[in-house]
Amino acid sequence: MKLNTVDLKRCINKELERKNKINMLKSQYEKSTIVLANTMTAQERATECSLRIAWILGKHKKSFTDAEIVKECMLETADILFDDKQKNQINDRIKQNPLSDATSMRRTELLAVDLMSQLDQGLKKAPSISLAIDESTDSTDNAQLFVFVRYYDAGEKKFCQDLLGVTDLKGRARGEDIYGSLKSMLESRNIDVKSIISVTTDGAPAMVGRERGLVARLKEDNPDMISYHCIIHQSVQCASLGDEYGEVMETIMKLVNFLRSTSALQHHLLRTFLTEVNAIYDDLLVHNYVRWLHKGKVLERFWAIRKELQTFLEDQNSVKAKAFSEFLNDDKKIESVGFLADIMSHLNDLNVKLQGENHTVSNLISAIRAFQKKKMNFSTTIFRANFSIFQDFWRNLLLFIQNPFLVTDITEFSVEANLTWKWEDAAKIQLERIDFQENVALKQVFGDCTPETFWSKERSPANFPTLHRLAVQILKMFGSTYCCESALSTMNLMKNKFRSYMTNEHLHHCLRFAITPLVPNFGN
Numbered sequence: 250m251k252l253n254t255v256d257l258k259r260c261i262n263k264e265l266e267r268k269n270k271i272n273m274l275k276s277q278y279e280k281s282t283i284v285l286a287n288t289m290t291a292q293e294r295a296t297e298c299s300l301r302i303a304w305i306l307g308k309h310k311k312s313f314t315d316a317e318i319v320k321e322c323m324l325e326t327a328d329i330l331f332d333d334k335q336k337n338q339i340n341d342r343i344k345q346n347p348l349s350d351a352t353s354m355r356r357t358e359l360l361a362v363d364l365m366s367q368l369d370q371g372l373k374k375a376p377s378i379s380l381a382i383d384e385s386t387d388s389t390d391n392a393q394l395f396v397f398v399r400y401y402d403a404g405e406k407k408f409c410q411d412l413l414g415v416t417d418l419k420g421r422a423r424g425e426d427i428y429g430s431l432k433s434m435l436e437s438r439n440i441d442v443k444s445i446i447s448v449t450t451d452g453a454p455a456m457v458g459r460e461r462g463l464v465a466r467l468k469e470d471n472p473d474m475i476s477y478h479c480i481i482h483q484s485v486q487c488a489s490l491g492d493e494y495g496e497v498m499e500t501i502m503k504l505v506n507f508l509r510s511t512s513a514l515q516h517h518l519l520r521t522f523l524t525e526v527n528a529i530y531d532d533l534l535v536h537n538y539v540r541w542l543h544k545g546k547v548l549e550r551f552w553a554i555r556k557e558l559q560t561f562l563e564d565q566n567s568v569k570a571k572a573f574s575e576f577l578n579d580d581k582k583i584e585s586v587g588f589l590a591d592i593m594s595h596l597n598d599l600n601v602k603l604q605g606e607n608h609t610v611s612n613l614i615s616a617i618r619a620f621q622k623k624k625m626n627f628s629t630t631i632f633r634a635n636f637s638i639f640q641d642f643w644r645n646l647l648l649f650i651q652n653p654f655l656v657t658d659i660t661e662f663s664v665e666a667n668l669t670w671k672w673e674d675a676a677k678i679q680l681e682r683i684d685f686q687e688n689v690a691l692k693q694v695f696g697d698c699t700p701e702t703f704w705s706k707e708r709s710p711a712n713f714p715t716l717h718r719l720a721v722q723i724l725k726m727f728g729s730t731y732c733c734e735s736a737l738s739t740m741n742l743m744k745n746k747f748r749s750y751m752t753n754e755h756l757h758h759c760l761r762f763a764i765t766p767l768v769p770n771f772g773n
Contacts (some may be wrong), residue, residue: 295345304357307762316353360769361758375400379447383733392418397735407708412764415757424461442470449727452478479730480613481603497585504573528557543594552590610728611650681713
């Protein structure tokens with residue numbers, strides 16, 4: 250059957266209409282897909298933006314509500330920096346960012362989980378770890394247990410240190426409470442107690458009690474674990490004052506408290522007087538036994554303005570003022586004050602060297618031993634105890650870390666290593682030590698880097714697996730609980746009187762933000 254011309258044209262037109270309709274529908278679909286994709290991308294960007302803002306606020310120890318202030322600042326900045334067309338577009342983008350305090354709280358929770366996941370992945374690869382443990386109360390008198398972990402990442406060839414966790418002790422800080430909380434933390438992170446090679450504590454009875462302390466209970470689970478008292482705490486205890494100097498120090502503290510705390514008027518008169526006579530300082534410091542460095546600072550300032558203080562006290566009419574004035578007129582007592590001010594300044598210098606991040610146990614004990622030699626030039630009557638507790642602490646092992654080519658007694662070195670870690674073979678240590686000593690190329694490598702870099706990143710030590718394992722074990726150990734003390738200070742900054750209702754979970758998340766060296770995966 251043949252189509253006439255009219256029917257043919259009709260068929261062609263229908264076909265064209267059909268194609269146009271299909272093309273139109275395809276075009277509409279593509280446009281809607283592009284809009285949807287752009288919308289999803291904008292949402293993802295806004296989410297990542299809010300995540301990054303929550304991270305920055307957490308690193309700077311700021312509250313969740315500060316995120317809204319950030320948003321307000323961004324809008325004000327856009328209004329000033331951009332013209333009308335750009336400003337409207339940028340403001341619309343900023344307004345899309347969810348930055349309420351509730352959103353910032355949720356973002357913090359998500360990022361904290363990611364950070365903990367990263368830490369857990371690193372710990373899974375580590376055959377052994379070291380812990381630093383301490384506890385203290387927050388601003389609402391809740392006992393908080395801080396646990397830091399240090400391990401060696403063989404893949405990245407570096408030593409890693411981070412906050413393992415913080416847990417609420419429910420108001421009790423006994424040995425069994427700390428042990429139970431720590432065990433729960435380790436089990437939740439799939440960490441075997443037998444993988445802990447060392448534990449550092451502040452030496453409190455709840456930590457080191459012979460029968461009920463944390464360390465004693467942990468050693469029941471892991472007899473090979475090494476435990477020791479924080480080196481900083483030991484140095485403070487060893488430097489306690491004897492009877493004669495203790496009495497002088499106590500008198501100085503009473504004098505300072507008399508001038509500063511008897512009345513607001515007297516304190517005001519003292520400051521006014523010191524300003525009028527152009528004294529070096531316009532006030533005294535009040536001593537706090539909790540702060541390690543404070544005693545030396547108090548004495549330093551007292552010694553600098555002692556003559557002005559004597560003049561001020563002579564003008565007072567009270568009985569206490571006259572007694573303190575007589576104290577300042579006693580040449581023998583003042584000589585003791587001068588000696589105390591001098592010796593405490595040296596102890597302050599030691600304390601400063603012992604504190605800070607990334608100090609290995611060998612660094613800390615080196616500082617202690619250097620002070621021991623300096624102490625020979627000081628009067629020994631100042632100390633009730635001395636620093637002999639440190640004299641034989643891993644003498645050869647620590648020298649091996651600092652400079653392995655200075656260890657000459659191979660037998661003594663191998664015996665010391667075997668006594669510390671029973672699983673190490675003394676014969677293998679001796680043989681490797683002989684080869685190591687004669688390796689000239691390795692000696693050159695050591696001279697060009699730090700001990701920690703040498704044992705962690707250089708390829709040469711891997712040729713001596715036993716010695717390398719020994720070095721890594723020592724460098725993994727915490728020398729002090731400084732990281733815990735620092736975290737406690739951070740906690741007090743965060744959970745203050747303005748954020749006293751912060752939950753323990755959110756407090757722990759915020760502490761992780763402020764402390765961890767890790768960075769979250771914002772885009773995932």
